[in-house]
Amino acid sequence: MSTNPEAGSGTDPGPPPVLSVRDLRVRIGQSSILQGVGFDVAPTGTTALLGRNGVGKTTTVRAVLGLLPEGGEVTGGTVRLDGEDVTGHRTHTVVRRGVGYVPEDRGVFGSLTVAENLALAERGSGPHHYDLVHDLFPELKARRGQRAGTLSGGQQQMVALARALLNDNRLVIVDEPTKGLAPRVVTEVAEVLQRAAERVPVLLVEQNLAVVRRLARDAVVLDAGRTVHTGDAAALLADRELTTSLLGVGRHERAGQAGGRPGEQSGEQSGEQGQREHATKETTP
Numbered sequence: 001m002s003t004n005p006e007a008g009s010g011t012d013p014g015p016p017p018v019l020s021v022r023d024l025r026v027r028i029g030q031s032s033i034l035q036g037v038g039f040d041v042a043p044t045g046t047t048a049l050l051g052r053n054g055v056g057k058t059t060t061v062r063a064v065l066g067l068l069p070e071g072g073e074v075t076g077g078t079v080r081l082d083g084e085d086v087t088g089h090r091t092h093t094v095v096r097r098g099v100g101y102v103p104e105d106r107g108v109f110g111s112l113t114v115a116e117n118l119a120l121a122e123r124g125s126g127p128h129h130y131d132l133v134h135d136l137f138p139e140l141k142a143r144r145g146q147r148a149g150t151l152s153g154g155q156q157q158m159v160a161l162a163r164a165l166l167n168d169n170r171l172v173i174v175d176e177p178t179k180g181l182a183p184r185v186v187t188e189v190a191e192v193l194q195r196a197a198e199r200v201p202v203l204l205v206e207q208n209l210a211v212v213r214r215l216a217r218d219a220v221v222l223d224a225g226r227t228v229h230t231g232d233a234a235a236l237l238a239d240r241e242l243t244t245s246l247l248g249v250g251r252h253e254r255a256g257q258a259g260g261r262p263g264e265q266s267g268e269q270s271g272e273q274g275q276r277e278h279a280t281k282e283t284t285p
């Protein structure tokens with residue numbers, strides 16, 4: 001387990017990372033939001049980007065994607081995709097280089113059918129991997145004529161992931177896919193993500209540690225706009241002291257004290273570790 005955020009995901013150099021972020025700094029308006037974010041995403045499997053609410057996870061992925069809000073700018077550091085410097089590049093350039101993005105709100109068009117949602121996601125002249133998408137999510141083929149807005153949360157997440165997998169992506173970034181979902185749907189989404197990660201590396205922003213435990217091999221933890229830990233996800237989650245200090249797990253704070261979002265999580269908690277906390281949580285995947 002690494003305590004050096006700049007060291008990447010472990011000591012074994014292994015295959016080169018698909019995404020490499022170093023000392024990334026972002027300002028939005030007058031505020032310094034990121035002050036030194038660094039991590040690698042391995043070319044296979046799932047890397048989880050973790051941290052309490054408001055530490056800069058979404059800002060990090062949006063900076064990688066050139067999607068910072070108005071008044072936001074990258075003020076330092078580098079972002080490399082397969083070794084190529086894409087720091088501060090515009091979104092269409094980054095996307096064209098093979099990055100799929102599933103935003104927190106999923107970005108699915110509710111009034112359009114499943115087939116239309118997929119058709120709209122087709123990038124350039126292809127190839128477009130309909131075979132892969134239908135192989136991974138046969139349900140979407142069966143429901144291709146159904147309006148996406150009438151699908152369950154889990155099915156909509158399938159559409160969102162399918163949109164990202166349809167194109168030749170080297171990396172898919174998924175932001176809080178289980179947020180606000182009932183435990184049954186969380187399980188469904190975790191299965192979908194697991195299937196997706198067998199085909200393309202995934203950078204997953206996730207606060208549900210049961211989902212992280214199930215899916216992620218590597219973990220990156222941010223705190224106050226900086227990387228404070230990188231390493232093996234299972235080892236991090238097995239270390240009560242670290243999860244308490246880095247993620248707030250196990251602290252019996254009153255709702256809101258940890259910057260949490262009480263009431264956001266629907267359904268019961270699994271209590272996998274017999275814990276209830278607010279910023280980072282355990283819900284049955």
Ligand SMILES: Nc1ncnc2c1ncn2[C@@H]1O[C@H](COP(=O)(O)OP(=O)(O)OP(=O)(O)O)[C@@H](O)[C@H]1O
Nearest residue numbers: 028031033051052053054055056057058059060069
């Ligand atoms: N458009 C913006 N203008 C000003 N500040 C912003 C803006 N977007 C985000 N921030 C601030 O940047 C910080 C990091 O936010 P960000 O959404 O990246 O955190 P996060 O770790 O993804 O949190 P969450 O888990 O709540 O989504 C927060 O303090 C937030 O208030």
